Amino acid sequence: MNDFIIQLFRDIESRGIRYCHFKSNNNLEPALSGVDDLDLLVAMQDKERFAAVVAEAGFRLATDRGLAAAPFVFHYYGPDPATGLLVHLHVYFRLVTGGSILKNHWIPLERAFLESAQPVGAANVYIPSANADMVLFVLRKFIEQPSLIEHFLFLRDIDNIKAEIAWLMQRADRAGMRALVERWLPQIPVDLFDDCLDTLTSESSSLAKRVRLGMKIRRCIKTTVMPSVPASLARSIMFGLAIIRGKLRIDVKDRSLFPGGMLVAFVGSEASGKSTLSRDVAKWLGRQFDLAHIHVGKPPKSWRTRPVWWAIALRTRLRGLVRGGSGAQAGQEQRVAANLPHPIVCWLDSIDRRRWVMKNTRRMLNGTIVITDRYPSQAIGGMDGARIVPNSGLTRMLSRWERRNYSGLPQPDLVVKVIAPLDLALSRNAERQRPEPEGFIRQRFELAKAIQFAGSRQVEVDTDKSLEETARLVRLLVWNAGGRETS
Numbered sequence: 173m174n175d176f177i178i179q180l181f182r183d184i185e186s187r188g189i190r191y192c193h194f195k196s197n198n199n200l201e202p203a204l205s206g207v208d209d210l211d212l213l214v215a216m217q218d219k220e221r222f223a224a225v226v227a228e229a230g231f232r233l234a235t236d237r238g239l240a241a242a243p244f245v246f247h248y249y250g251p252d253p254a255t256g257l258l259v260h261l262h263v264y265f266r267l268v269t270g271g272s273i274l275k276n277h278w279i280p281l282e283r284a285f286l287e288s289a290q291p292v293g294a295a296n297v298y299i300p301s302a303n304a305d306m307v308l309f310v311l312r313k314f315i316e317q318p319s320l321i322e323h324f325l326f327l328r329d330i331d332n333i334k335a336e337i338a339w340l341m342q343r344a345d346r347a348g349m350r351a352l353v354e355r356w357l358p359q360i361p362v363d364l365f366d367d368c369l370d371t372l373t374s375e376s377s378s379l380a381k382r383v384r385l386g387m388k389i390r391r392c393i394k395t396t397v398m399p400s401v402p403a404s405l406a407r408s409i410m411f412g413l414a415i416i417r418g419k420l421r422i423d424v425k426d427r428s429l430f431p432g433g434m435l436v437a438f439v440g441s442e443a444s445g446k447s448t449l450s451r452d453v454a455k456w457l458g459r460q461f462d463l464a465h466i467h468v469g470k471p472p473k474s475w476r477t478r479p480v481w482w483a484i485a486l487r488t489r490l491r492g493l494v495r496g497g498s499g500a501q502a503g504q505e506q507r508v509a510a511n512l513p514h515p516i517v518c519w520l521d522s523i524d525r526r527r528w529v530m531k532n533t534r535r536m537l538n539g540t541i542v543i544t545d546r547y548p549s550q551a552i553g554g555m556d557g558a559r560i561v562p563n564s565g566l567t568r569m570l571s572r573w574e575r576r577n578y579s580g581l582p583q584p585d586l587v588v589k590v591i592a593p594l595d596l597a598l599s600r601n602a603e604r605q606r607p608e609p610e611g612f613i614r615q616r617f618e619l620a621k622a623i624q625f626a627g628s629r630q631v632e633v634d635t636d637k638s639l640e641e642t643a644r645l646v647r648l649l650v651w652n653a654g655g656r657e658t659s
Contacts, residue, residue, distance in 0.1 A: 302343035317386030428539030440590035
């Protein structure tokens with residue numbers, strides 16, 4: 173079990189907050205280790221205290237963008253400071269449930285769950301009585317049956333469903349379940365519930381019977397978020413989009429951290445470790461949230477600049493052939509070592525960088541977390557910013573255009589300035605498959621010293637420690653950039 177999770181439950185209990193882990197309790201121990209999300213039912217009257225406790229522990233609210241976000245159902249995420257594990261709390265204030273894709277039915281069993289809840293195991297986490305758990309489980313599964321989509325998902329998950337049924341039936345009793353239905357769900361005939369229970373626990377129940385019973389249960393439970401026809405349409409659209417994304421291998425999440433997206437830039441000298449750290453944070457957050465990891469130093473070529481880039485590449489190749497390669501290569505190496513690209517190259521870079529930053533800024537404004545590897549410096553002559561020296565008519569014109577492209581770019585919410593000693597950067601570069609010239613590393617090291625973003629929160633991270641320790645620190649810095657301040 174995870175110590176961070178266990179301490180959270182202790183804090184919740186110490187504040188007198190009424191709650192229970194209300195489903196999949198046969199897998200409670202893996203959930204307490206952070207393997208899966210934690211499904212919590214919290215008393216409506218305790219919502220403010222609950223929100224305060226999880227906020228103190230570093231949790232942040234996340235919202236879903238989509239056709240039908242379930243009311244009274246919220247997602248909270250918080251990082252374990254010791255391990256970097258991102259813990260997911262799936263919090264219900266009403267039991268709005270009834271499907272894997274669309275939560276549309278309110279089953280008013282909250283009091284039955286909270287009043288019957290008892291602490292279990294070494295962690296003393298509260299779970300409802302097996303009778304209450306089983307009643308809700310049966311109703312949830314039969315609400316799903318009339319939907320072809322939900323029925324398909326039901327059959328695909330049948331092994332896990334059977335395992336949960338077996339676990340609950342060892343602890344529940346029919347008389348207790350019948351009494352619970354009579355008291356809390358008088359709209360459902362007890363005989364109908366018995367029939368559903370027998371069918372669900374049978375090894376030979378037919379599809380037709382499950383669908384018929386599911387339609388009867390739906391007619392009994394009229395407290396729905398949407399009418400049946402709009403709900404079926406929304407469910408079909410959501411499932412269809414999921415299928416299309418899967419076939420096209422489009423891994424886009426619809427979940428965003430409250431209050432919205434943010435722009436985080438990783439900057440620093442060459443071979444400092446900024447690319448490694450930005451990839452780690454992007455992978456960590458990208459498992460749960462809508463995220464874009466982009467390289468601003470080497471952006472994709474736009475349709476406006478691509479013909480010029482092709483012409484430059486062709487000219488470079490032809491010059492190499494005519495001169496035998498040595499002269500052109502020597503001149504290029506000198507320019508690379510000095511970190512002074514040709515003015516036309518600098519101008520083209522400014523066009524592509526501006527387009528790439530502004531395109532992803534639009535995504536950020538729609539809730540995406542944008543993580544950048546490198547970002548244009550505000551200072552003239554700074555790293556990845558305006559570099560053209562205006563010492564002729566042509567360069568003065570190009571410099572003016574370049575500065576215009578870099579002006580007005582949005583400032584990051586957080587700038588992570590990654591620092592490594594020069595000797596360490598040189599040794600890391602030497603270990604690369606295609607190392608940069610030593611002069612280039614030294615020049616970038618000097619440029620990195622002057623990096624400043626006046627409108628952004630900036631933190632410095634020294635990478636002379638282990639990668640695991642540094643990555644854990646950076647994860648927390650990025651997480652807290654959108655929430656509470658780092659202590």
